[in-house]
Amino acid sequence: xxxxxDARRALDERGYTGTLIHGDNPLKxxxxxxxxxxxxxxxxxxxxxxxxxxxxxxxxxxxxxxxGTYGVAQKPTPFLCLAFKMLQLTPERExxxxxxxxxxxxxxxxxxxxxxxxxxxxxxxEEVYTTLEPLLNDSRKLKRRTREGWQLTYVDQFVDDxxxxxxxCATTLxxxxxxxxxxxxxxxxxRVSGLGExxxxxxxxxxxxxxxxxxxxxxxxxxxxxxxxxVAEGG
Amino acid sequence: xxERKGAYGTSTSDTSFRRTWDREExxxxxxxxxxxxxxxxxxxxxxxxxxxxxxxxxxxPEDSRDTEARQARLNVADQVGKTSLVPAGAGQGKRGKGAxxxxxxxxxxxxxxxxxxxxxxxxxxLINTGESGEVRRATLEEVKDRFEWLKRKREDEKARExxxxxxxxxxxxxxxxxxxxxxxxxxxxxxxxxxxGLGVQDARVEDDGVIR
Ligand SMILES: [Zn+2]
Numbered sequence: 001x002x003x004x005x006d007a008r009r010a011l012d013e014r015g016y017t018g019t020l021i022h023g024d025n026p027l028k029x030x031x032x033x034x035x036x037x038x039x040x041x042x043x044x045x046x047x048x049x050x051x052x053x054x055x056x057x058x059x060x061x062x063x064x065x066x067x068g069t070y071g072v073a074q075k076p077t078p079f080l081c082l083a084f085k086m087l088q089l090t091p092e093r094e095x096x097x098x099x100x101x102x103x104x105x106x107x108x109x110x111x112x113x114x115x116x117x118x119x120x121x122x123x124x125x126e127e128v129y130t131t132l133e134p135l136l137n138d139s140r141k142l143k144r145r146t147r148e149g150w151q152l153t154y155v156d157q158f159v160d161d162x163x164x165x166x167x168x169c170a171t172t173l174x175x176x177x178x179x180x181x182x183x184x185x186x187x188x189x190x191r192v193s194g195l196g197e198x199x200x201x202x203x204x205x206x207x208x209x210x211x212x213x214x215x216x217x218x219x220x221x222x223x224x225x226x227x228x229x230x231v232a233e234g235g
Numbered sequence: 236x237x238e239r240k241g242a243y244g245t246s247t248s249d250t251s252f253r254r255t256w257d258r259e260e261x262x263x264x265x266x267x268x269x270x271x272x273x274x275x276x277x278x279x280x281x282x283x284x285x286x287x288x289x290x291x292x293x294x295x296p297e298d299s300r301d302t303e304a305r306q307a308r309l310n311v312a313d314q315v316g317k318t319s320l321v322p323a324g325a326g327q328g329k330r331g332k333g334a335x336x337x338x339x340x341x342x343x344x345x346x347x348x349x350x351x352x353x354x355x356x357x358x359x360x361l362i363n364t365g366e367s368g369e370v371r372r373a374t375l376e377e378v379k380d381r382f383e384w385l386k387r388k389r390e391d392e393k394a395r396e397x398x399x400x401x402x403x404x405x406x407x408x409x410x411x412x413x414x415x416x417x418x419x420x421x422x423x424x425x426x427x428x429x430x431x432g433l434g435v436q437d438a439r440v441e442d443d444g445v446i447r
Contacts, residue, residue, distance in 0.1 A: 002301065002369040002370055002371050002372060003370050003372070004368060004369060004370070005302045005356065005361075005368050005369070005370050006358075006368065042348075042349060042352070045349070045352045045353060045356060046305065046348075046352045047304075047305070048304075049302075049304065049305065049355075050304040050305065051304040052370050052371060052372060052373040053372070053377075053378050054373035054378045054380070054381040055303065055304040055381065056304075057378065057381045057382055057385055058304070058381070058385065061385050091373075091378075092375065094375045095373070095375050095378050098375065098378060098379065098382070099378075102382070103378075103382045106382075106386055107385075
């Protein structure tokens, strides 16, 4: 089915006939204030008008950072605008999977965008886990625009946030049952790491080291310094 | 002032985009029409059940195109920093061609890019340019094709950047070589002019080897 280019109509209570997600208009997964800022933004009006799941790629490959809203005016990031567009389009499952896999391998911000969408819009908790968990092996760097400045993150870190936090990119994420709960209900197999035992061993070592560092009271402030430098470099 | 282009990078008066329909497309169109009328019937019925009045969408012309995304950023750079005198109350667009952002199809001028883009998205403009305001859904195949194209495009850009960079380095090297040669020549000239052949020590007039 085609959609109307004008999003105001999609937000019109009376007019909405599109796909329902979590029993409601998917655009409402974003809070009203955020929706209004997106629809009023120049990026939305100029760059998001008339996109479909194919032309959305043109914009997604140009993304250079992710984030929610920033600055005093709480301007929405292009990332957030495109996520909103995805909620309007509700692309077929295979398309989202293509964004995540083959296309996501090439364009990391596209992968992050699709992961954010899956977390917001997919209704089966077990599918959210099985779809997003493989991305925990992707350690590419991402820039995140925060309300006040910039932060360095990684694809795996971002996905971890999506699975663990309740608020990401100016958006309250829908409720997601904890993994163990789904395992107990036998809706999910226990997670097998992609790298197997080797990685487990590494993680164990990591944890030991972390324990030592924390024990000494030397929290990794120097690391943070490096991170912000890298962000600045990437400009 | 350069003639303003439409949102799609082409002049909006250009009608070459209008498709010439072949039989197949015509059949598809007919089917689409039928589907729409079925949908409308359903919507009308549902509205009646809910006790609401049914509002039909404005009818779209037969040959209307799907609305598509802009191919490129709107070119607003050449307007930045320019002051243009606009009559008061021109927010709705001023009839005719004037200073600012001109829409060819609607013969309206807007004073800033925001109002201009809002106009390009408006129903009025879409009707005037023969667009339906409806965006066709993309298939997985189209998504894949688009991805392959973007990937190629990015690879080409990267390759060009590399070529550009090495070309720039080469140009800079030649330039430096020429300047060094020129300095050497002047130095020798001066040395010949002084009797002892040692030249004037403080006669450096070049700019310390800065490449201009
Ligand atoms: Zn117009």
